Amino acid sequence: MKQLIGSVFVLVMGLFLWSLVPLLGPSAGYLSTYFTQHGVADNHTANLVTAVVVNYRGFDTLGEVLVLFASVSGATFVLRRRDGLPTAQPWPASEFLATGARALFAPLVVFGAYIFVHGHLTPGGGFQGGAVVASAVLMLLLVNRDRHLPHGLMTWLESLSGFGFVLTGLIGLAVGGSFLSNKGLMPLGEWNTLFSGGLIPIIYVLVGIKVGAELSALLDVMFHSTGDADHQEGQA
Amino acid sequence: MMLAIDFVVVAVIFVAAVGAMSCKNLVSSVLLGGLASLVASYLFLRMGAPDVAMTEAAIGAALTTVIFLVATRRTQEVEE
DSSP states (O other), X not given: OHHHHHHHHHHHHHHHHHHHGXXXXXXXXXXXXXXXXXXXXXXXXXXXXXXXXXXXXHHHHHXXXXXXXXXXXXXXXXXXXXXXXXXXXXXXXXXXXXXXXXXXXXXXXXXXXXXXXXXXXXXXXXXXXXXXXXXXXXXXXXXXXXXOOOHHHHHHHHHHHHHHHHHHHHHHHHHHSSTTOOSSSSOOOSTTSSSOSTTHHHHHHHHHHHHHHHHHHHHHHHHTOSOOHHHHHHHO | OHHHHHHHHHHHHHHHHHHHHHOSSHHHHXXXXXXXXXXXXHHXXXXXXXXXXXXXXXXXXXXXXXXXXXXXXXXXXXXX
16 A cells, blocks of 8 residues: 555656656746856856856855755754763774875865865855865764864854855845845956956855855764763763 | 766666665665765766766765765664
8 A cells, every 4th residue: 555655656746747847958948048148247257057056046055055054953953862872982993094084184175175165167166165075074083983073163163154144145135235146245356267256256165164064063973973971071 | 989878877877776775785775875876976967067966976975875874883783
């Protein structure tokens, strides 16, 4: 019976998706045409995807960042409250893993920062760069299993970057007339140079820091979730 | 030639996804899911969406796999 309901559900979902197929393709409405024709003139960004994500659809991006924040908060809340679970002594990392991870840590952080600083020029941006930074932190956590991330620093990074995102949007509202507007506040600069795109690089760097801090905090809480007594005291 | 590679990639995604669902061993399931994500990121790149491909590779293939693996181990510790 369960399987029957499941297959019917999948079939109905498939029908819905199939009816969306004619909407795909180059004639997907006037908005995409507008973005491709006016994106460069409006924002001076070499990567048009970034112009859409941060400027035209910046409000949605704020929502995505908030969703990530809420899910990480939820995971932290659930996992921190498990008292009295058996704590397995983690195996010490092998020499191979330890050396490789220590060698990779710094290049990964720099690469992640490069991705979100150059979000308006090359593919990638805040989310991708933040994820790469978080995988660098993962390397660190794999080697030093008994160490914790500094929670105060993580909280401040997250809060300040999120606050900065909203503040930038509100400044755009005050100066340019709409939330996250890119008009009039900062010079748009020359196309395809690092200092171009007005507010877009600033917002994407903030998003990168926020995503990196959140995903790192999530990894940290996953690795240390079997909180025994002295760990709990250490973090409080 | 490129089209042939695409077909192989799609076949890998299909096999990995079905394998991830039907596999009895949870660790193998998680790894197969990561493989499907990693190969899907190549498809995104081929369809001209490098931004999505980077997201899929960094989050779908790397971080999600690690988080699932850690969760699997943690729950096994509790069950034992």
